[in-house]
Amino acid sequence: MGKQYYTITYGCQMNESDTERINGQLAELGYTEAPAMEAADIVILNTCSIRQNAEEKVYGKIGEIKRMKEKNPDLLVGIMGCMAQENKEKLIARMPIIDFVLGPYHIHDLKEVVTEALAGRRHVVRTRMNPERVKDYSELHAARKSHIFAWVPIMQGCNKFCTYCIVPYVRGRQTSRTVEDITGEVRQLAAEGYKEITLLGQNVNSYGLDFRDGTDFGALIRALDEVEGIERVRYMTSHPRDMTFAMVDAMAASPKVARHMHLPVQHGDNEMLRRMNRGYTIEHFMELLSYVRQKMPDIVVTTDLITGFPGETEEMHKATLRLLREAQFDSAYTFIYSPRQGTPAARMEDQIGDDVKHRRLQELMDVENEISLAKNRAMEGKVYPILVEGPTKQDESRWYGRTSGNKMIIFPKTEGVFVGDVRDALVEQGQTWVLKGRLV
Ligand code: 5AD
Ligand code: SF4
Numbered sequence: 085m086g087k088q089y090y091t092i093t094y095g096c097q098m099n100e101s102d103t104e105r106i107n108g109q110l111a112e113l114g115y116t117e118a119p120a121m122e123a124a125d126i127v128i129l130n131t132c133s134i135r136q137n138a139e140e141k142v143y144g145k146i147g148e149i150k151r152m153k154e155k156n157p158d159l160l161v162g163i164m165g166c167m168a169q170e171n172k173e174k175l176i177a178r179m180p181i182i183d184f185v186l187g188p189y190h191i192h193d194l195k196e197v198v199t200e201a202l203a204g205r206r207h208v209v210r211t212r213m214n215p216e217r218v219k220d221y222s223e224l225h226a227a228r229k230s231h232i233f234a235w236v237p238i239m240q241g242c243n244k245f246c247t248y249c250i251v252p253y254v255r256g257r258q259t260s261r262t263v264e265d266i267t268g269e270v271r272q273l274a275a276e277g278y279k280e281i282t283l284l285g286q287n288v289n290s291y292g293l294d295f296r297d298g299t300d301f302g303a304l305i306r307a308l309d310e311v312e313g314i315e316r317v318r319y320m321t322s323h324p325r326d327m328t329f330a331m332v333d334a335m336a337a338s339p340k341v342a343r344h345m346h347l348p349v350q351h352g353d354n355e356m357l358r359r360m361n362r363g364y365t366i367e368h369f370m371e372l373l374s375y376v377r378q379k380m381p382d383i384v385v386t387t388d389l390i391t392g393f394p395g396e397t398e399e400m401h402k403a404t405l406r407l408l409r410e411a412q413f414d415s416a417y418t419f420i421y422s423p424r425q426g427t428p429a430a431r432m433e434d435q436i437g438d439d440v441k442h443r444r445l446q447e448l449m450d451v452e453n454e455i456s457l458a459k460n461r462a463m464e465g466k467v468y469p470i471l472v473e474g475p476t477k478q479d480e481s482r483w484y485g486r487t488s489g490n491k492m493i494i495f496p497k498t499e500g501v502f503v504g505d506v507r508d509a510l511v512e513q514g515q516t517w518v519l520k521g522r523l524v
Contacts, residue, residue: 087113088124089117089124091106104227106130113195113198121148121149122152126198129162131164132165134249149161163175164186164187165187166251189211189256215259218260232503234281238261238266240259241286242255242258244363246362247361247427247428258290258293260291266283274314278314279471285320289331308340318341318490322347324347332379336380344490345384351389352403352408353366355395355400382489387411387413389419390419391441391444392436394434394436408451414459415517418445459514460514467524468508470486471485472504472507473486483497491519493518494519509521
């Protein structure tokens with residue numbers, strides 16, 4: 085039997101996308117995907133360092149792989165992604181079963197490194213940040229999971245340096261792909277039958293600013309509007325500091341841009357936002373939000389929140405609770421602040437204790453869950469076009485699709501309905517996380 089690979093992805097959509105390119109490289113070497121880790125000849129962990137618990141999951145997995153390797157010494161083990169960039173040689177020093185460590189700029193090297201490892205060259209570490217590589221991203225063949233939905237990275241890195249965030253250290257300075265390169269990839273995807281693309285960047289609203297020639301996210305949207313065959317364009321993540329009113333206008337004018345915006349606010353208190361180096365105030369955020377909703381009344385807005393940032397008082401925490409009630413997000417991803425070594429916030433005084441963090445997290449979730457539920461209930465009795473994604477994981481007889489606003493509607497499997505179809509769905513029951521209904 086041929087050689088098999090098994091890749092495990094941690095973290096964000098950018099990593100999901102990178103994994104498809106990693107798998108594409110392995111496919112070019114003749115590997116096929118293994119049905120389970122135990123069957124693999126090569127295991128790659130595409131890692132995340134955004135929070136401590138993401139890193140701990142990876143260390144746990146490496147322990148598991150170590151036992152596999154004791155039984156099968158020929159097994160190749162690679163660590164890629166953000167932890168590779170962050171920890172470099174230290175990973176191999178600590179866990180010599182690792183054969184190679186490749187940072188996010190080195191997917192291009194994978195074929196060479198694997199070939200050499202098979203010939204006996206182990207313990208290769210490559211983590212040089214090389215922005216040039218972003219230019220030839222489209223040369224990396226991607227083994228895409230879906231034939232309908234595709235990730236399209238539009239940039240790499242971030243220049244914002246939020247004081248809690250490790251991303252600028254592990255993904256480097258912002259480097260954008262050109263509009264021509266991106267539209268070329270999207271045209272190719274359309275020709276292959278893809279229906280929906282998701283533009284990926286740590287901060288899509290600063291897309292193109294590194295060219296200093298007037299290119300921005302609005303220009304990219306207008307260029308993508310021209311690509312025939314693609315029905316929906318999604319994008320993530322937005323930044324309230326760099327999102328301009330003109331960009332909102334470009335989205336509102338686009339027939340393709342989905343009515344969903346993931347707009348992380350992080351906190352409801354101005355002093356916290358200042359210490360986080362977010363570069364906006366709550367007043368500005370609310371003004372932007374109301375402009376977004378005025379231009380796109382049906383838009384679904386989701387957010388991220390960090391609780392327990394250093395110096396967060398009870399009053400400041402209450403400001404976030406108030407913000408949630410006021411802003412009425414459709415959903416919020418709430419995270420406990422996790423100190424990241426090397427970031428300014430990790431060195432701040434007044435770190436908050438775990439008990440307080442957990443209690444505050446729960447309070448945020450309680451308030452937001454109520455709002456999410458009310459929002460989804462308000463959709464009951466209405467009809468929404470959905471792009472059909474296929475059967476749910478739990479139950480083959482129940483299928484699901486997503487609205488333009490990225491809400492998931494579950495419906496009974498229906499004769500003559502195929503993955504990738506756009507159908508009208510009637511919402512019968514709104515729950516906190518999903519909607520249930522039927523096709524009409
Ligand atoms: N601790 C907790 N949450 C964090 N995030 C980023 N860095 C940290 C950290 N050190 C959250 C932010 C960001 C999301 C992707 O992860 O809310 O928007
Ligand atoms: Fe992190 Fe801020 Fe960049 Fe987002 S914009 S990835 S929070 S540094």
